[in-house]
Structures are given as C-alpha cells and as structure tokens.
Amino acid sequence: MQSIILKSLLEYPEFKDEFEQRFSPVLFSGKYQVFCQKILSLNPLSFESFVSVLSDDEKQSEEFLNLCAAVCVPDFLEYEHILKDTYKLNAQKHIGEKLIRAAQENQLLDLSLFESELTLANNDFMNFKQWLEYYKNKPVLAQIKSGISFIDSAFDGGFELAQLVLISGDAEAGKTSLGLQLLENISRVYPVCFFCFEFTIEQYLKRKTQNVPFKQENFFMINDGYDINEIVQNIKILSKRGVKIFLIDSQMRITSPRARNMEEEESLKFSTLAKLAHQYELLIFLIIQTAKGDRDNPMGSKKGTHEASVILRVERIEADKKDASQFNKEFDPNKRLFLVRKNKQTGKHFKEIVRFNDKTLTFCAMSENTDQPVQEVDFEKIQESIF
Numbered sequence: 001m002q003s004i005i006l007k008s009l010l011e012y013p014e015f016k017d018e019f020e021q022r023f024s025p026v027l028f029s030g031k032y033q034v035f036c037q038k039i040l041s042l043n044p045l046s047f048e049s050f051v052s053v054l055s056d057d058e059k060q061s062e063e064f065l066n067l068c069a070a071v072c073v074p075d076f077l078e079y080e081h082i083l084k085d086t087y088k089l090n091a092q093k094h095i096g097e098k099l100i101r102a103a104q105e106n107q108l109l110d111l112s113l114f115e116s117e118l119t120l121a122n123n124d125f126m127n128f129k130q131w132l133e134y135y136k137n138k139p140v141l142a143q144i145k146s147g148i149s150f151i152d153s154a155f156d157g158g159f160e161l162a163q164l165v166l167i168s169g170d171a172e173a174g175k176t177s178l179g180l181q182l183l184e185n186i187s188r189v190y191p192v193c194f195f196c197f198e199f200t201i202e203q204y205l206k207r208k209t210q211n212v213p214f215k216q217e218n219f220f221m222i223n224d225g226y227d228i229n230e231i232v233q234n235i236k237i238l239s240k241r242g243v244k245i246f247l248i249d250s251q252m253r254i255t256s257p258r259a260r261n262m263e264e265e266e267s268l269k270f271s272t273l274a275k276l277a278h279q280y281e282l283l284i285f286l287i288i289q290t291a292k293g294d295r296d297n298p299m300g301s302k303k304g305t306h307e308a309s310v311i312l313r314v315e316r317i318e319a320d321k322k323d324a325s326q327f328n329k330e331f332d333p334n335k336r337l338f339l340v341r342k343n344k345q346t347g348k349h350f351k352e353i354v355r356f357n358d359k360t361l362t363f364c365a366m367s368e369n370t371d372q373p374v375q376e377v378d379f380e381k382i383q384e385s386i387f
Helices: 002-011 013-022 030-040 047-052 062-069 076-104 111-118 128-137 149-154 175-186 201-207 228-239 262-280 303-307 379-386
Strands: 163-169 192-196 219-222 245-249 283-287 310-318 331-343 350-357 362-365
Touching: 002 013, 002 030, 002 047, 002 062, 002 076, 013 030, 013 076, 030 047, 030 062, 076 228, 149 331, 149 350, 149 362, 163 175, 163 262, 163 303, 175 192, 175 245, 175 283, 175 310, 175 362, 192 201, 192 228, 228 245, 228 262, 262 283, 262 303
Parallel strands: 163 283, 163 310, 192 219, 192 245, 245 283
Antiparallel strands: 310 331, 331 350, 350 362
16 A cells, blocks of 8 residues: 555655645655655656665665556545554554563553654644734635625625535425536636536536537536545546636435445535535535435435535425416426525525526526526636736
8 A cells, every 4th residue: 555655646746745744754664654755855756756866775675666566546645544544553553562561571651651652743733823924924715706696695795715515405496507507607707617417418518508608618527436535536636727616416426435324424425525625725515415304404414514614505485376377386487495504604594585597597586587698708807807
C-alpha cells in the first residue's frame, strides 16, 4: 500500500498540497519514509525528478522495485485512514511488547509516556491572532445568485459557498427541475457540474431547446462513478479547474462502503459531502428522498439533516375543484409550496406558494410569468461588471 500511495503521488502531483496536509512521513516505514521525504522536497514533482535524487543503494532496494511496479490509483488520498490505522496498530504492538518486558522484569512504567507514540502531530493549530489575520487577508467569498427571485429573497441575495444544500420534496413535485434551474442559472456566470445519475445525459439534452438559456461551456456533466469516493475525487479534480458549484441527483443513486447498518451507510454520504463543501469552499446541492412518515429527514439518515447547512423542500398542492380545468386532477399542475426547512446561512425560514410551469419545468414567484421567452444573457458584460 505504501508503494501505491507514493507512486500515485508522483503520477498525480496536483494533489501534493493536500497530501502534505493529510499524510506525515512518519506514517511510512523504512525506506518508504525516506522516499516520502524526498518526494515532498521536489519541485517540480515527477517520477524522473524523484529517481534523480536517489542513491544507487536506494535504486537497488526492494522498496524502490515495489514502487516501480505499483499500480497508480487516482483516489490514493482515501488510503489515509488505512495507513494511519496501520501505523497505530504497529505502534500499539511495539508498546505492548515494551509492557510485557517491563512486567516480566517487575518494572513499573509511566503509561502516559506512550501516548505520544499513538498521537500523530497536527501542524494546523493557530491562535486567535493568527486566525484573525488569516480571515482579514482572505478574499471574501462570492454570494451565488440563484436567478430565482423567491430563493434569492429567502437567502438575502443568494447562496454562500462552503455549504451542503439538500433539496427534498414530494414525488413528481419538481426536485430535479428546481436543482437544474438553479444550476443552469448559476452557470451563466460560474462553472458548474451536474452529476446526472437519475437519467441519461441524452435524456437531459432532449429536454433542452436549441436556444439554451445558459452558458454551455460552463456546464459540466458526469453520468458515471456512483461510489461516494469516486464522486469526491471528481469534485476535487473539477474544483482545481475552478468549478465550485455542484448538483448531485440523487441520494439513492450514490453508493457507499458497507457499514453495520443502513443508517451508517446513508449518513456517510452526507458527512462526506458536508466536510468536502466546507474544506474546499464549495456549494453542493444534493437531491434527496424522504419517507412519507418523515418529511424532515433524508431517507435512512437522520444525521443527514444535521450535516446540511440548508434544506429546501417542494410540495405539491391539491387541485382546486372549483377550477374546471383541474376537476379531474389530484394536484394543481402549476402551483407548488416552497419551503426553507433549515437555514444556517441567515437563520430565516421561508414558506411560499410559487408558480411551476409544467412545459418548461421551471419555477417562479406567483407574480411572475414563466411563459415569457428567456432573454439572452451577455456573459462578457456580466464578467466586466464583476471584475
């Protein structure tokens, strides 16, 4: 495993900064620890530059031969916990041997001295003054306008980054339509990515007219890689290319490692995405499913509600039997109840009946008209106004 991690780091040098934050050379054993230290000192980082700093003995070592034969994996950073657990188990074994020898020799040891052997150093500690300076010099995060008036009103102008936003709702209420409308609107200004897991990309393209009202070059789409770790890896790669806003459709399509029960498996999806959004300052929209008896929590995970910063919900409204056009219908085809169930951003809760156009599959306030043609947006002018 150590050879795979180091070979993958040489193959994917763009992850060097994150590797240094998450891995310490002390986690590696023997010559692998020396290799790790030499790799981290390289600039630029490549297999050729690594070989150039090795001694003849190191090049002939078994560890180097193993590294050369190792198969690279793009998600090698996910081996962090396995490597740390292996390190701690080895340290624990070493401590156990010391304790046994001491007991055999009737020697008393100060057990607190062993704690440092099991504790990995954290170099990220900062005091109040340092944090104050950090945020003083840190660029202000942009507020992302949704382009939907009632949503921007609920969030005082738009969404902030570093948030996991859940979109829930009744069946056929328009959860995916709302998510796509948000993403398409945002893509007029910012690069975005749509994880299209509920239907094919071809089906999505057929829904769109020739005059697509968003910047197509900004709209990335992914329709495979359902495992949560693959999703995380794809998000990290795209974030390095400037993509900060993501829509995942949907919770039930995501797979996660087997756990002791469904609650743990489902909760892992939410905790992983929430941490990712916070760490990389991303805005991640996740469409979720809820049970009929529990509309407040994602299917199979009450922890999912805790992990989210914002929860949006769309519900269908019963048909007006006094309206002749709705006489034989169970629900009003053109009205929805929109709610903000959780809002860590501003603390405001929101509830409003909104209009839904079942032809264009878009939402708007009741005072607006979705039948009006979409106006072309001059992206260059928007860019000039921002910069």
